[in-house]
Amino acid sequence: MPPNPNSPTTLGLEFPVLSQPATFLSDSTPYCMSIVATASETITNVRVKLGEGNFAGAALVVDVYNAEPSSTGFRTDLVYPNADDTLTGGSGGPSGSPQDTPGLRYQNIDFWDTSNDTIVGSSAGIFGNLPFNYAAQFATNTLSLTGRRIEKVLLRWFGGHTVAEGALTPYFRINGNFYTPTNIQHSAVAFAAQNFWTVRAGSFSFNPDLNRPWTITDIQDFDGTDALGANNAHIPSQPGVSIKCFEAQVTSCVETRVATGSFVPSVAGWQTVSLLTPTGGAFAITSGTTYYYVLRSLQTTNQQFNLATLRVDPTSPVTCGFGEHLVLLSDSQAGTVVDTVDEEEATGTQAVTLETRRPLRHAIVPRPSLGNAVDAQPYSLLTAEAVETGSTMIQEITSPGVRSYSLLKVVVAQQHEDITSGSLLVKIKRRSDNVQIGSTVTITNADIIAPPTRARVLQTTLSTPASLTAQQYYVEFSSTASPGTGWYVYSLSDEDTTYDNRTFGGATDIATVDGVDDTKKDFLVTISEAPSAVAGFAATVGVQQL
């Protein structure tokens, strides 16, 4: 068991900040933790533990940064159709006319100059009667997206109807599947000469086919195998529709993620999430670099996940995750970190939510392949163990040498709000012969600050320090209190068998609960080395001349 590098004179787990036993992740509440890598290695997966929740349509994302997350350099590129893909129930002009040449009908679509809301061109557009469906490839391959992170793709058409307002609905066709944005809005076109002409627009901030953030390749595929279109799926009763202008807006920012991964959970429990760089390469971390892992949801509503409770990092300092966290102002679906509210016209942009510094209280365990990363986080649960008559808890420790320990910290609570029927006794004993070393620490309800039933770190000193040598000892918690009026001592535990050997002390220094050894559990107790007494202390009478 290596000594804690953050506190080499202390034996035991480095305490995390305790949090509520469960929390929720919804679309507007990203969570962050940071880990200072202590080794250079390739990370292929992270593990996230989910409690019970609403998994219908759930999709979660883990983004990784090597600096405090921020998103800058937002830019919106306009792209237009450059090839016909599908046309049903319409034409670009009279049958047989040059305007109705299959494959060139997109040329009948004019450009919409959004800078001054004017139509560039005088083409008739693509028009027809219901049922109507038109899709095209867009010139996304012409966009300069290298080094960019895709925030959103918005599809917008401008057109009309001969009788009433336009009825065509924008859609995305990806890998042969059709996806209609749920945020479609339409509005009248005041500048257009024709009556009943409208704008309809809808967007996706993630790839709806794969339930993951957009990639550059995804965008480029709209210039090839995929298509963007409009049909009358929503108002089939209206005849006589047309598309005058058709455009896609690709919003991007500077790519600052070093890795990303996504997953679609269906049941509670551990989730394995593959991590790759944003361009699809292997994710390699560098020793000494701080990495920020942000867990967020792609969902917009009704997606809340009861997450596992906490994580702890026994081997590397945590600068983000407990107490010091990130401020994320996030467009939830895109996951980009923005500092202004971007309300685009008729796009139904997601509400932007200020997320205050929240801890990541659930386990994210970076690991290479199926093995353990050096900085893997082994714990996922905080558990209270009752200490009372007949119920004694033990945490083993091993002294690295001849040391004298005087300070004891333990996470405790009373079982009952008002009373305890017996003190909590804490003793350090030698494993080889069970002989007590140093004095007994007696904790009474007078030592507990209200509310007594909440877990707290209690710090006390041994009146006689425990002088240990290089061998194994254990900290014993016992009480003669009756059940229900005794004590709780808290432990960190792990439900993932992969990480048994990552817990404090590995399989050597383990916890014992009521006589049963548990290699996946460690009690939150530390003992700290006492310095030598001050030498040469003396007192004499001095005289001050006034």
Add this chain to the structure above:
Amino acid sequence: MSYGTGTYGSGTYGGGAATINPNADAIAEVCAVTEVQYSSLSWTATSLGATFLQYEIQRSGDSGTTWETISIIQTESLTAFFDYEARRNQQSCYRMRVVNTSSAPSAWSATVCVDPQMVASGAVLFVSNENPALNTGYSFEGPKEYVFNDAERVVIYPLYGRDYQVAFQETETRGDSGVLNLIISAISAPINPGRAVFNAILGLAHAQLTYVAILDYDGNRWFSNISVPSGIRQERGAIYTVPVNWMQTTDTPSTPPDGE
């Protein structure tokens, strides 16, 4: 220099009460105390280096039964602390320990005791460990009156339908207070005559201190706020007197950092 062998034993005070003749035209300065004894504590600096957090020094006035912390020193290289606030003519005992950055304390040092003395029965000291440069002391005249502040906090209330009265008494302790009428100069030609004679006591009263420790010959000690509402100069004999209002504000010593 200790009491009994140095200036006090053979000097002006003569080991007894100050002799003050308010009618004299010119007498020696006998009103202002010229020396204050203190407990001088010393030790060998530890060598914890980066793991050093602080030294803690405690004082006991009952031979080690109860202790109170009087200094927290956060400079490892310091090796001395002077305690001016120990009770006079009584034994004060001390112990200290070092604490590392894990908040783990060492064992306490051996207990050492000293017995700082008050020079004269008619004198009272105003001292502060936080700013010893302001320490001063004077003779006083007239009786000492102790006001026990708890008494005036009792509320007597007659209740309808109940004989006698109900007395409501606070559970808190309000301490003592009083007025000390000090003769701060009785010399015909002080170095700085006039209002400047009052400067020392006024400076202490206005200083930004947690409290002023008032020590008397009987071993009493009050951690108090003091105020000086007026000063009196009697021309004949050039006697300067002041009433010092004092009010006990705490019973817990302050812990000046690094023995300031």
